[in-house]
Amino acid sequence: MLNEQHLRDPKLPRKGIILAGGAGTRLHPITRGISKQLIPVYDKPMVYYPLSVLMLAGIREILLISTPDDIGGFRRLLGNGEQWGISISYAEQANPNGLPEAFIIAEDFLAGSASALILGDNIFYGHGFSSQLRGASEQSSGATVFAYPVSNPQRYGVIEFDESGQAIGLEEKPQSPRSKYAITGLYFFDTDACEVARNLTPSKRGELEIVDLIGHYLSHQSLHVEQFGRGFAWLDTGTRDSLLDACNFVAAIEKRQGLKIGCPEEIAWRNNWIASAQLTQLGDMMNNDYGRYLIELVGATERD
Template sequence: MKGVILAGGSGTRLRPMTHVVNKHVIPIYDKPMIYYPVETLVESEIDEILVISNSEHIGKYIQLLERDFDADFSYKVQTEAKGIADAVQLAKGFVDDSFAVVLGDNILFDDLSDEIQSFPTSDADAKIFVKEVDRPAAYGVASTADGEVTEIREKPDSPESNLAVIGLYVYTTEVFDRIESLEPSERGEYEISDINNQYAVEGTLDYEMISSEWFDAGTPEGVFQASKHVRDDHRDKE
């Protein structure tokens, strides 16, 4: 299995910090943000990783990542921020079977190797990961019934559950055909939730609950809370 890290975007929620730097190199306590999704993949026995970012920052990742990780990195440029699904499509040609996608601003601490490497199964063609949160309206929200995802709604005003869909997904190469036929949303982006809802309707979308801490580090509060968690964890181990 191969891995894909999406490290593009304009980082609007973190401005002014991201006016001149890519948000994924902002420190989470003692390491650049992007180190955490790389560790999620490497700890899941994935050592072939594609990093997708914008042209002005991709060179820095080549300098940064290959000095600290025993993995085979590849790189692709996303020339225009047109949504997560559009970025995933850039992995076509890099992957040849199942692959994991993680957003570069998602900070995870679970060992997810079993959950990732067990994919695909006979009844699932895609897998998402969810986390119970206090403010689900800030995220994509998964509704479930009888152990299956029935629908995912993006930032709903009245969430039907507290299950936030975090930025970790597992697919097979079949997903590329779905993305090619996808229509852009009202905001002009190709939404990964639209793809995941296709699988949900077909009954082929699996999901896993995240039990440990998870942080969306795409906001100043997320960066702070993630850094605090890492600092406190380091202190507990001293």
């Protein structure tokens, strides 16, 4: 049994949560037989992208939460994570009761650690992103969220700023938004998140709302907001059009630059979590361009 001091020790390594539940009804009939987060975004399963974000943040212990029907597919795809030098556990969310429920489900897994929660259908790409992630992960108290300017803020949770750029308000899908900045599906919380989530009151929709969890930190003046601007891409793949846009975006970047987006094998290798021989072995297991890319990473380093 963990003692109380251990449960509140900010020095414990931060752990990650991927929330990959939901019925994916906006993508029917595509998602009638498969979880949305298991369908491909160009050359890899959708869930690889949020997984890679947590790995870029230096997080090695990850819990994936999904529905009872879909959890087996994630187990088959990801295993226990050892191939990437990480640990992946699994938990079920029987009903979609809101994003903060992830912290109630994950409480035993977190065991007093700070956390990072990412939604399984979000894709992030931009220069300097790794540094922002590491900075957020190293904060020992409070919460960090990421805001992105959108043309249709009515569809999102929106964060309001004062003239100095300080966050002063939150709204969930407002009819008349006070800001164009949507809160993305990536959140870093300190060790209080589980307790705060347990004490939230369900909204009129009957769900626990992520804006209420974030609002707790805002009201206690312990919320940090990172703004993404020009040159950064945040893609939500919840509709057919946005899924197609994401596929085309990833394809265009990868073909143009010859570099992959959301590649857990490469991130694990560059983080020194797996050796070059293991990366080569992973590449040899794939008879395609993805596998050759992994093998060529090792070859390029050896030539240098």
